[in-house]
Amino acid sequence: MTNWSKRTRAIHSGIRRSQYNELSEAMFLTQGFVYETAEQAEARFVKLGEDEFIYARYGNPTVAMLEDRLADLEGVEAGFATASGMAAVNGALMSLLKAGDHVVSSRALFGSCLYILEDVLARFGVEITLVDGRDLDAWKAAIRPDTRLVFCESISNPTLEVIDLKAVCDLAHANGALVVCDNAMATPVYSYAAEAGADLIVYSTTKHVDGQGRCLGGIILGKRDLVRGPVEAYLKHTGGAMSPFNAWVMLKSLDTIDLRVRAQTATVLKLVDALENHPKLSRVVYPGHPSHPQYALASRQAEAAGTVFAIEVKGGREACFKFLNALEVFTISNNFADSKSIVTHPATTTHQRLPQEQKDTLGITPGLVRVSCGLEDPEDLLRDLLNALDVA
Numbered sequence: 001m002t003n004w005s006k007r008t009r010a011i012h013s014g015i016r017r018s019q020y021n022e023l024s025e026a027m028f029l030t031q032g033f034v035y036e037t038a039e040q041a042e043a044r045f046v047k048l049g050e051d052e053f054i055y056a057r058y059g060n061p062t063v064a065m066l067e068d069r070l071a072d073l074e075g076v077e078a079g080f081a082t083a084s085g086m087a088a089v090n091g092a093l094m095s096l097l098k099a100g101d102h103v104v105s106s107r108a109l110f111g112s113c114l115y116i117l118e119d120v121l122a123r124f125g126v127e128i129t130l131v132d133g134r135d136l137d138a139w140k141a142a143i144r145p146d147t148r149l150v151f152c153e154s155i156s157n158p159t160l161e162v163i164d165l166k167a168v169c170d171l172a173h174a175n176g177a178l179v180v181c182d183n184a185m186a187t188p189v190y191s192y193a194a195e196a197g198a199d200l201i202v203y204s205t206t207k208h209v210d211g212q213g214r215c216l217g218g219i220i221l222g223k224r225d226l227v228r229g230p231v232e233a234y235l236k237h238t239g240g241a242m243s244p245f246n247a248w249v250m251l252k253s254l255d256t257i258d259l260r261v262r263a264q265t266a267t268v269l270k271l272v273d274a275l276e277n278h279p280k281l282s283r284v285v286y287p288g289h290p291s292h293p294q295y296a297l298a299s300r301q302a303e304a305a306g307t308v309f310a311i312e313v314k315g316g317r318e319a320c321f322k323f324l325n326a327l328e329v330f331t332i333s334n335n336f337a338d339s340k341s342i343v344t345h346p347a348t349t350t351h352q353r354l355p356q357e358q359k360d361t362l363g364i365t366p367g368l369v370r371v372s373c374g375l376e377d378p379e380d381l382l383r384d385l386l387n388a389l390d391v392a
């Protein structure tokens, strides 16, 4: 489908029709598959053909449709869908690393990604160097000839630091290291990770792909030799596979991802514009807005910087909680990219676990709020934010 635009491919790519020629993607809610003969069973275990299945932990037709569709959207050869975004991050890292390897990563990471690097991988003898992802010189100083892997969130959660992904990929590749990019905030709609050179691109499909708060999921995307090689081998034996039911929900969600993400982005821009100089806010953070120090980089890399922005309410935690509790349309939750607009207080929820020093370095202050724009009327969302700021 590569001749067509992303919006079209999000609806049609990867489709597999059964003998009934159904219009909508079928849900193959089956664990296993049967064989005509013992010889056929034997042959499948020796070598699995392109569209053959033996067990849903290894692969399933509904899951394969989602994998092929997301790979096509990303412009890469292959994908492996996982039970959650974290199963994808873990699978990508564990399938490529071994004891003694050196990893360089940006330090502004989602809490669970930090846990995998600093707690799990370190326990297995992998050396981790964390750097300020915005600082190319820091990447240069940290990446060594024996660095095996570079990890980053292309746009960090929740402080929206932007990585110069092509420059980081070039540095990594010049040293023979592979790049794994967690692209959740950048969204599949605006992704530039494959062009920039990332070897594996990871999504929590819980976010924009489902986008309606129902199912957990994740995917690892990249070249066929990596995805169908070490990634698939690790995941099919360790059990991180996506449920066919979740894959089906997400396939149907992809019909609207382009419309949803663009509408959510337009809302972000409207709200950021309106809040920019609000007297109750000390910061409004969105890399897709000219007020952001990384605006030039963000707009060179992609059409937009996603569906989430951040604000810092003056007056610390007390004023911030008053603001959060006064909101009527925005809901307090810890997810983002949902059709419902969501506010999150990272310091006390998603990033609570981090030591104060690390929170300070990352700018996760008591007044910081992550704002995820949903699909409600943008005027209502603005009115809700302004009313609640009056209370703060």
Ligand SMILES: *Cc1c(COP(=O)(O)O)cnc(C)c1O
Residues within 6 Å of the ligand: 084, 085, 086, 087, 089, 110, 112, 113, 153, 157, 182, 184, 185, 204, 205, 206, 207, 216, 217, 218
């Ligand atoms: C949400 C998120 C994850 C984890 O995804 P789950 O589907 O919740 O497991 C990983 N990385 C980033 C950047 C995220 O935002």
